[in-house]
Structure formats: C-alpha cells, structure tokens
Amino acid sequence: MDKKRVFSGIQPTGNTHLGNYLGAIKNWVAKQEEKENFFCVVDLHSLTVPQDPAQLRYETRSMAAILLAAGLDPEKCTIFIQSHVTAHAEGCWLLNCITPLGWLQRMTQYKDKSAKQESVLTGLLDYPVLMAGDIIFYDAHEVPVGEDQKQHVELARDIAQRFNSLYEQEFFVIPEPVIPEVGARVMGLDDPTNKMSKSLADKRGHAVRILDEPKEILRSFKRAVTDSGNEIVFSDDPEKAGVNNLLGIYKATTGKSEADVLADFADARGYGDLKKGVAEVVIEMLTPIRERYEYLMQDPAELDRLLAVGAEQARSVSQPKVDEMKQIMGLVLPG
C-alpha cells in the first residue's frame, strides 16, 4: 500500500532548457503514477545569487506552469513553491547546526560558482543544506535529478545519517539519487564539452529552451558544433563530443535504442541531416508543452489556486517533521 516517496526540485530562474527536461522533468512525468510525488519550485535556492524581485516573481509562476504543461498532474503529485512552506527555511537552520562547514566547502558546484563571482553570498555555500532539508523533511526515498545534482543528494544522505546518529534514532529516511540512463547530462550545443546550463541559456546557440519556437529550435541545432569528419556514431572520443551529444538528445527524446537511432541516420548525407533529424523530434516533443504553457499562463489565478493546494499538502507533511526535529534537538515548542 505504502508508495515510495519521491522529491525533486527545480529553480525558477533562467531559461528552462532541454537538459532540464530530459534530465529531470520528463522522468518526473513518466513515473508520477507509481510513486507519491512532491515537486517543488525552489525559489529560495534562486536567492543564493542576486535576483530582480519582479523577474523572480514572474519566473516562479512560469516554472510552475512549465511543470504542469509538461504533464505533471496535480491529482497525482504535489506541486508547490518552496517559500510557501516555511518548514524548509526553518528546518534548514536546524540542519545548519549539525552540518560541518568542510562538507559544504567541498561541493563542486559551490567551488565552480563561487570561483566565478566576486562577492559570494553565505546562501550559496548553504545551498546544499537547504536542498537536503527539502528532501529529508518529506522522508523521500528517491530523488530524480540530472547527473550534476548527485553530489548534493549524497550530502543530503550524509546530513540525514549524521542527525540519526547524533540523536540515536532512525528519524530521517536516507534518500537515494535516481539518475536517468539517458539524458542525465545534456551538453551545450555550442560547446559539447560543457553541460547545457541555465546561466548560459541566453547565449546564442548554447541551449534549446523548452519554450523556444520551432524556427528557433531548428536554428540552434543547425548551428551546433560537430567535427570535421562525417561519421554518425555514439562515441566517447572528445573529438566526437558534438555528434555524440546530438545522438544522445535524439535517443533520450525518442526513447529508442542506440541501434535504432543509428538506423534512423543510416541514409543521412552528413551532419546537416543529423541536425535536422534531431531538431524535428525535439520540436515535436516541445511544441505541445509550449502551447499548454501559453494557455495556462493566461489564467494566473487558477495557477495560484493549484499552488495553494500544493503548499497545503506539502505543509501537512513537512511541518510536523520539522516540529518533531525541534523537539528532539531540545527546543521547546510553543504551548
């Protein structure tokens, strides 16, 4: 009877792209029948780098609309905005007080991001603790994410285990990252040695964004970096990273086997045909999502209503957990 619990999150800021869709959202939609799901638009995480308030407000609703347009069904999963459920920020403080600083300083995402910034906010360092709370306050067993988030989920396991051992009880469920076999690491079209990333999604030719028009999608693929040869093969050779990325996108989009993917391109006359073929399946996949998104965004009141229901469901799970944590740690609950 008891279904396994799933928790995952996505930041509302930046342009949601094909990597986000193939690495995360698509899999959330596919598995929503089997599990008890919580999907969160993590607006508090977005604040770890400076944001324009009006823009953040718009993008938070927009992200929720993208999730619904992609096929998440509010009857089958809880969809909510992180800041609407105060247990996340409250419980994060409690976790901060059992998390060694060194664990956070070792995170590769922190090292990469902080190296690129002149002034680093405390929130950026603390980001993975907030994320750990997201997961463990729901007793989630599984966390479906792209490859880049694996280290953060492992840290969530370490924090949960540390709490359990400090307070000598099996209080938190130890979560597992669930990384898809295909699509877990979609690379930039302009530079196939670096992952497709939201922060570069405005750069011409870097990403395909979920809400791009077909013409724009075709243009981005046509411009994709390949190599000077003409061999259409899956390959680990760094020289072939561009072609390998295009084939990987085609494979993740169609769900076909590698042999069937290669068969589809057996008659291709060069990389031009490959790029066109990949663009076609991606356009076919993304067009209905963009159309549903535009429809949903016309009725912000209905979106807000759905998100309020989601927040209530989320609160009913995480607030009692954080209250119990406070009790365990020696805080006196208000009488």
Ligand code: AMP
């Ligand atoms: P974010 O854009 O950081 O909010 O990430 C949302 C989800 O998309 C996370 O599960 C990431 O692991 C996943 N993701 C982000 N970039 C990529 C990428 N280039 N390829 C595959 N998955 C990705």
Ligand code: TRP
């Ligand atoms: N840090 C994740 C990312 O950028 C987003 C996220 C926040 C998340 N909280 C989470 C993912 C909890 C999974 C579970 O992709």
